[in-house]
Amino acid sequence: MKKQWTMMLLATTITLGSTTFIPEEAQAASAVIVSSVNLRSEPNTSAASYGYVSTGETVEILSKVNSYWYKVRTSSGKVGYISTSSRYVSTTSTVPVSTSTTASSSGTVTYSSTAVSKVIAAGKAYLGTPYEYGSDRSTTYTFDCSDFVRQAFKDALGVTLPSSSRTQGDYVKSIGKTSTNWHDLKPGDLMFFMSYKGGSASNYPSNKAGQTITHVGIYLGDGKILHTYSKDSGGVRIDSIAGRHWEHRFIFGGSALR
The missing domain is CATH 3.90.1720.10 (endopeptidase domain like (from Nostoc punctiforme))
Structure with a gap:
C-alpha cells in the first residue's frame, strides 16, 4: 500500500531538492471550439496536422505558447497546438502562463x-x-x-x-x-x-x-x-x-x- 501511494505521488509531482514541479496538464484551463480548427504537431502553420477539432468540442488548454498558439489536449486525449483566435476557440477560465512568462495585474x-x-x-x-x-x-x-x-x-x-x-x-x-x-x-x-x-x-x-x-x-x-x-x-x-x-x-x- 505504501508503495502504491508513493507511485501516485510521483505521477502527479516531480520533486527536486525542496522544489516541487507540477505538470502543466494539472493546471489546464477548459475551452470550447467555436469553429472547426486545425490541430498541429507544433505551434506553427507549417507543422504536420493531426486533423481538425470539431465545432462544439471541449478541449483543455495546457499552456499559451505565444499570442498565436495554445497547447491543448482534445477530448480523445490527443495533445497538439491550435490557434488562439477567438474565431476558433472560446476560453472558459484563465489560461495558464508558461514558466518563462509572468502575468501583470492587467492580465497581459x-x-x-x-x-x-x-x-x-x-x-x-x-x-x-x-x-x-x-x-x-x-x-x-x-x-x-x-x-x-x-x-x-x-x-x-x-x-x-x-x-x-x-x-x-x-x-x-x-x-x-x-x-x-x-x-x-x-x-x-x-x-x-x-x-x-x-x-x-x-x-x-x-x-x-x-x-x-x-x-x-x-x-x-x-x-x-x-x-x-x-x-x-x-x-x-x-x-x-x-x-x-x-x-x-x-x-x-x-x-x-x-
Whole structure:
C-alpha cells in the first residue's frame, strides 16, 4: 500500500531538492471550439496536422505558447497546438502562463529579463554555424537569418516564431511597441532590415515605411546585433550597427515577446 501511494505521488509531482514541479496538464484551463480548427504537431502553420477539432468540442488548454498558439489536449486525449483566435476557440477560465512568462495585474503576459537572456544565450550557442539561404527548418546544421532567429527562440523558450523575416516582422508588429530608431531597442528585440544598396546612407530612403523586409537579427544591446546573412561572412556572428550599412538599412525593431 505504501508503495502504491508513493507511485501516485510521483505521477502527479516531480520533486527536486525542496522544489516541487507540477505538470502543466494539472493546471489546464477548459475551452470550447467555436469553429472547426486545425490541430498541429507544433505551434506553427507549417507543422504536420493531426486533423481538425470539431465545432462544439471541449478541449483543455495546457499552456499559451505565444499570442498565436495554445497547447491543448482534445477530448480523445490527443495533445497538439491550435490557434488562439477567438474565431476558433472560446476560453472558459484563465489560461495558464508558461514558466518563462509572468502575468501583470492587467492580465497581459510579459516575459522576464531571464527569458531574454535565454534567447541571447541560445543564439550565441550557434556562433559560426554556416549560412544557407532557405535552410532546412528541421535541422541546425545551417541557418538563414530568419531560421536562426526562430531556432534561438525555440531552443530558449519553446516558442516557434513564423518562418520568414517578413512574417516575423508582421508578428512583432502585431504585438506592438516597435521603433524605427534602433537606439530605442532593448536587448533581445528583433531588428528588421531592407536589402543592401551600398555602404552610404544616401543609398537608402529617409522614409523607410513600406520598405520590404529582407533580413532579421537579434539586438544584443550596446550597438551589437547577433545574426547570419551570407556564406562569406562566416555564418552566425555579432556585428556593430552604428555607421555601417546595417544602420542605413534598418526599418524597425521590437520585441517578439509580450
